[in-house]
Amino acid sequence: MTNCVGTDRSTSAHRSNPTGCAPRRKPKASSRPLSAEKSLSLNGPTATSAATTSPCEVRLLALELGGKRLIRGSIIDISRRKAAEARIRQLTRTYALLSEVNKAIVRESDTATLLQSICRIAVEQGGFRLAWVALASGDGSVRPAARSAVDSDTLGLIPRFIGESGPACPIIREALETSTYAIAPDLLNDPRAASWREAATTTGCRAMAAFPIIVNGRVRGTFNLYAESAAAFSDDERALLDELARDISFGLEVGERERARQRAETALRNSEERFREIAETIDDVFWVTDIRRTRFLYISPAFEKIWGRPLQDAHASTAVYLDAIHPDDLQKVRDAAAPDGDPAAYEVQYRIRRPDGAIRWILEKGYPTRDRSGAFSRVIGVARDITDFRELAEQLRHSQKLEALGHLAGGIAHDFNNILTALILQKKVARSAPNLPEEVRESLDEMRHAIDQATTLTRQLLLFSRRQTPQPRPLDLNESIRQLTRMLGRLIGEDIDLRLDLHPAPLPLRADPGMIDQVLVNLAVNARDAMPDGGTLHIKTDAIELSAPEAARTPGLSPGPYARLRIRDTGCGIEPELLEHIFDPFFTTKQPGEGTGLGLATVHSIVAQHHGHITVSSRPERGTTFTILLPLDKDPASGEPPATSAPEKTGMPSGSETVLLVEDDPKVRRLTERILRRYGYTVLSAENGRQALELWAAERDRIDLLLTDIVMPAGLSGTDLAQRIREDRPDLPVLFISGYDATHAGRNRQLDPGEHFLAKPFLPENLLQSVRRCLGRSAPGR
Template structure:
């Protein structure tokens, strides 16, 4: 038998000393006292534990009673063993009547079946089963959520919670989702779709039932799914609100397999089941198309702005910042765009000082109203001047505030030059018409003056004193005739008889005459290009051009100098800057006459080709020399350029078109002068009485029968009544009423063999075609002498009939 530990301890202490009975009793007594003390301590400890346990149970009971959830403890078959908390009347029965009933048998509509299925799932080993159900009473629905958890000994713990408020919140949330303009997709923490709105259905082409529970990547194109899953997991680790971000190329995938660009915003949703992700998805196909259209439009605009010849510019309203300037600026202004971006004032500094103030004032006052339209000159870094046409327009915001100024600047230098050429041409044409008209009238008078003088001089019985006076009259008339001929040359109304020439040969023949004109103090140098192309001009006119240019150069070098005559073949292309705008491209022969004389200022150069304009002293020049050169060059289809600097000399460059015609071959023997008299009948038509009388007298003296008419009507009457042959019609070209060519055409119908000789103070387009005499027409220019008249009449009468000439008139 084992001794009590207290008794063993006391006996051990007693037996270790001297043994007495009393000592033995004391030891036993102490052992009992120690045992009593241990029992008392144990009883006190048990008493305290029981109280704490009762208190804890009381607190637990209070918490369960206060908790809104309902707790059921079930047997494995569903029989209710206990129920606490919540409002047990939600089960239609008081709590005391629920004990002992199977939860699936409580009359709650179809809910029992749900509980039966849930209990069966627990019995199969599931650790947790949840179900939701609704109870309706008095037309009010209440939603519950039940969770079933297995306990020991086959029992089941059921926790039932009223989730009506949550359901109402979820309903409000769903309505908000449905009202959202974007597609809304909510995925759980595992990336499974738990909710979509109708916009998402329409956007992706899925029904809700097809996409719920599916991985959200089903809405993403295959090539992006791996990256999307990685980004989704990264977002789940650090959920935060992320707005729609531009610049990311995101795409959605429809059920039919089509892709479309999207923008996506993300928001985390805290739920009982973890953090869900709500995605707002916006189809940006239209915007992408608009952006593409805008980019294409901007690209077209860029290509237009960077390839047009005009300068497109854009600035802020205060003109302090140049926002854009097109590349044409560098070509026109001769400055870099970078310099203008760096210093916008360079635009103003480049404007000609005479125009700068006006343009600056217009820019500050008119550009914001859209009325700015200025023409001004700019000075390029190389010193050349260009004319600019500049327009500007304001760009306004919706509020009407101007936030940009845009403009177009165009180089109109060529237009200005063309306008000046046209103005000069019009002026010269007007002066030429005036000169031609004057020359025509003068020639009529001079025909009589010179002709009658020569008739008087042919009289052998004329007294010497009278003869001298008549000689003076004739010589004065001839000088006047030479002057009118110059006027006709300037007005390009002189009759031309062009032939194919070698300009080098013409210059060589004229060289000695030019040297005599220049004098000993001026050095003449010729630089003639070999194999010069042929030209077709009137040789007399060409000599006149060379001599007039030489005389003009001589008069500019009063202190001596040098004169250079140069020839060259030239090919003018479409883009050549030297080619005037009214001259066709092609092959030309260039004649350049340069001097080292006094040169000219701009005002003189502007008027140098005007008739009667001269810088010489009164009485030392007619002012027709260079105007004759101008007229000859223009009449032969060429053009003339002048470059001159004051006190440095001048250069005249004449360009005459090359011809494909062959060089003329001169006859080997001179022609004998034919006999001038005749007996044929001539019909003379002239509206000027004195010219008609003089011509009639001359023709009669040479033996001809002359029928005289003052106009076309009289001429037709004489032709109709005259029974004999009319061999020759001599008619003025320009007459009141019917012209000479018209009269000739009418008479040729009745008298097809009649020959024709025109007389005129100047030519008209119906006889001169492009300034060149028609080879089928003979024209006698006024003033003419009796001998010249007789020679031309005889030459026409002795020629073959030219019926075609009447048709060509």
């Protein structure tokens, strides 16, 4: 006790308040009395011998000893924990400030707007009382370039920091002169603040810091911050704020560089020689023609690379340049380059056909220029090969479309899982009825088969929509293929020859084994359907190293080692106009009823979730090849496959506990309640979180388990409900159910101890086993 409250045991024994807890604020605790061998924890301030208070935690334990009732107590000083929590909150605000300021630096091109945005963010996001930027002039004076404060009185402090010939604030002057930050953590006692201390402290400013803004190696000003607490400028926060000042400096420096670049471009138009020096070092085609565009005055060497034709041919005639333009785009180019009336700047995109037959997309910009007399005399232009850019843009568009459809598919799967849960439970209840006619039993079994098909479809929807989270573990791609070979052989049939050409060395991945199997099965089924009369299915693996330029051309990939999986068939192939839709969800070339259109979309989604990439090449009657790149595990020895638990024994365990059931779907709620009651449980049902809280308030001492859906209406999700109830009783077990998987249903929230998850749709035995697992293996009284 001496360490916590500053008094010894003899002193505290004679005080009316022996715990040392300060009487000003009562600690929060449960109102229930302590019973034998029960414990209680309280939090509150503790008064010390130095007449100060310190946060503490009091723990009491009631004991029965020799027929006497004793209470054992302990006091724990939690001041360090509270201080650490406050420090974490402050650093979190500073990180948020740093993030928002960097966004502003990227977004804003105007210097004044940028600086004003930074000051506003510092006050609104960083929690500072006042923020302003002082820019230094050549004569040593400073001026406020931007400012923001919590109120007008605080904003009025700024003139006190500015003198006629320089900064009146020594702290700002120190930052300007030393090129490093200056801190005044206690304005009440800092002599540097003597001239404006009273005005600053009256507005709530207790600490100040000035950070130099250095542009191109020269101090241009300071970023000044005023806080209500000295804790705002801890060592960690100083480092972050100093980094923030460097980011501001960088943003201003980039702005100056951009303006300098624009001035340089203007100068380039007046100097053909300088133009040539730059043009010959870059990949774009720079050209200069007469105003009628009948001859090239200059064309850069990049013409040979992009057009695939000799440079001297272009010098001989502009026809070589124009003849390569795709016939469908030629008129568009003529109209843009030679409009009616005076020549004008233009921008046009078009296709060219190279001598080797390749089609390239070109973005061309032209700028007519005038001579000294003011008459138009030349056209200066640049042509850029944007083929790769357009391909990347198309991939991005496709990805965004898949993402939008994924959200829709995930929502559909979630709702459909609720319906399937009701069907499964209802079918199980009906099937267990005695003396059912045989034809009824057969009909119920057929219903079960249809339900299984629907369940498989919802799983595909969740995979496609990425609402089913991969469970990665170390695996060898070659070994996964070998283990699946026998099943693939049965799947594709005897008339198709399955050939494996696997890399001689292992190909270690960190991937979800089930999802990798799903990719192989889906592609094998796709190949089988393309070879109705038989053929060959060739599966090949190897390892490649992806360079930085290669990775840059493929969204989502980084340079490094990859496993390459190629699955090639000798089937009917795919028409060129269909290839661009091959991974679209619900797109299929099969007859109605023969496919869902989700197989290849699911493959695409799984590959993307594993940070890989998939491409397809095909020619009619020549077969199809799918190529998949998956990143190799760079440290395969660092992780071991997770241990698998023994499978649950099937059965229908019962119990006699009370379950609080919360489910917004009335069918699922009624059937779940019926099953639980049938096997001995008492069930209290609620259709949303608000009703559940009312039941909890009335029946809290009876409830042994919270069984709740996660996604619910009425503004209170299942996870929020569980958190509210477990604040009242932390040891209450919780079983979450949802049509999504545990990660996405809980919005990436990890399950806490005592929390469990059951995915919809589920069988009655799954439900009863999960409930029993939450409550303990043995039912009370059994």
